[in-house]
Amino acid sequence: MNKVTIDDIAKVAGVSKSTVSRVLQGRVAVHPDKKNAVLTATRRLGFKPNIVAQSLASGRSMTIGVLTQNMGSPFYDAIAQGVIAGLSPSSYSPIFADGRWQIPMELSALQSLVGRRVDGLVLIGGSISSQQIQECCNELPIVIVARRFSDSNYRCISMDNVHGGYEATRHLLDCGHRKIAIIRGLSHHADAIERHQGYTRALEEFGIVPDPRLMVESDFSPDSGLSAVRELIKRGEPFTAIFAANDLTAFGARLALDQHGLRVPDDVSIIGFDDQLESAYMTPPLTTYHQPAREMGHHAAKAILKLLQGDEFLSLQVPGHLVVRRSVRDLTTIVH
Amino acid sequence: MNKVTIDDIAKVAGVSKSTVSRVLQGRVAVHPDKKNAVLTATRRLGFKPNIVAQSLASGRSMTIGVLTQNMGSPFYDAIAQGVIAGLSPSSYSPIFADGRWQIPMELSALQSLVGRRVDGLVLIGGSISSQQIQECCNELPIVIVARRFSDSNYRCISMDNVHGGYEATRHLLDCGHRKIAIIRGLSHHADAIERHQGYTRALEEFGIVPDPRLMVESDFSPDSGLSAVRELIKRGEPFTAIFAANDLTAFGARLALDQHGLRVPDDVSIIGFDDQLESAYMTPPLTTYHQPAREMGHHAAKAILKLLQGDEFLSLQVPGHLVVRRSVRDLTTIVH
């Protein structure tokens, strides 16, 4: 381990340890000669500052707590990557804790981060209430990603899922589809609810009454997408297109269709949500609604950094957009 | 913030702060009455220990540094998730730094972790030498994942890539393929090199001389898989199967074949490497060689925990296995 302390270099450089500290921090002027002496000694002894001691003394840990949920979801993972990348040029390091979408775990994960005296917090998704957050971490700069609180003044980086759901469904409608099934995500999940609202709104604009027989739930996993399509087919209500909760669900749905001898997009069209990396390489490439996950994480990191240096930062809605590939058939240009 | 310190509860409980510390640590016996008084005061004042101060005083930060490379690769991400999961039941928290596969960045990321006085280190992939590691972190418990050092005594969690490459190629061979193209990964990447060796060995067992016209490089991305297949087709040397560097590359390759009107597996078979989540949902589902990425991360976490409590732990090779799905055609059962 590195046992060299500022006392050592103070001795070697022939100055006091406060001067060493000053040189290292570089915030106040120090006589060039002493400065050089310190720098030389630092290099010679291979001094590495003890960040823990710095933290205790200064009250800042130079650490940003990141609360994730069930890492393993491409969308949330991408956000986390964005946070890491956004923090990377700063001298703050991200420290992670995982809440697994379970309130008790989220709470304890949050407390562990706060106990580590993080200087700021990035919460990715999650289900704890804004009150619970407040109780844990008074005063701490916090940025929430991929979630929105209407009842609080937390800064949130989010995307308009209602609009996304609307756009996706609208695309299907514009392509002439009228019997549009929806595989929506978990019933209590805000994203799923909002996208579903968008779906409903788009249908209604076209004077279509949403058919409950064309609605089935999923848990955002490929496997649930597969089961969902089987369920849909079993119900017997015909449909020409599917709006999937996310791309992963769309993957599963696509496989199920294949297994039932249904071609995409010839027999059934599919549209996903997220636009994850692999989606462009499905056969056919998946039409989907792009969520800028990585950018959202990046924004969050920059936001925290801003708050930390005293600047203000307001909630931000990042725009998503439709990515048209080849999994949706345009029925309006049929050649008879 | 939480301004309650052990001094406060010492006062309230009517004991010395050493006693408070003892109760909180629970390692030595304390009189039940005082213990209760302390516990009560702790709850009443809402005391949360300052982990930073604990770290400085005890010399242990209860933190494990995790050095990742280019987060965003499904394989490496899965490892990181495994580490988080494996650490989660312990009281150690993972702190991340990203090396981006660039030696200078790796080095500085590593130093930042060491400066934070992490108690242990998990290095995922990376290209710095074992010497450079040693210089940074004498004595620190270290576990390396998805990489192997022959020249050092670091503990490594790895998979036998030569064997994996052999098995994958062997499967193609067993299915009657003889003209087997390989899209190998980055030329200097150990995994790519080893899998390539396995490929070569399998071919030679069948008396086949590897044809350089059937070998093309990639960078493990879908896009490079796509270009690789175009290149292969342009060269004009016929092939009936492709061994892709990893699943992502296989995705790109599969799309390129599709664009050229080549069917999988009817015209060309594909085998990937990794077995990432999405692979089971390709059309056709991708035959691939499974790497237990998440488990490897999990093992690494457990290994560090073991080393930390003084137990020994030796390098570990985890087994992979072939996952046969539908992207490889069996030429030996052709019906004429």
Added chain:
DNA sequence: TTGTAAGCGTTATCAC
């Protein structure tokens, strides 16, 4: 500009 000295909140080492 520079040095002295008092913290920062715990843990650890002693005597008692």
Added chain:
DNA sequence: GTGATAACGCTTACAA
């Protein structure tokens, strides 16, 4: 068992 008291390595008034 328990309580002083000295670390832990650094920052930061406060003087000089």
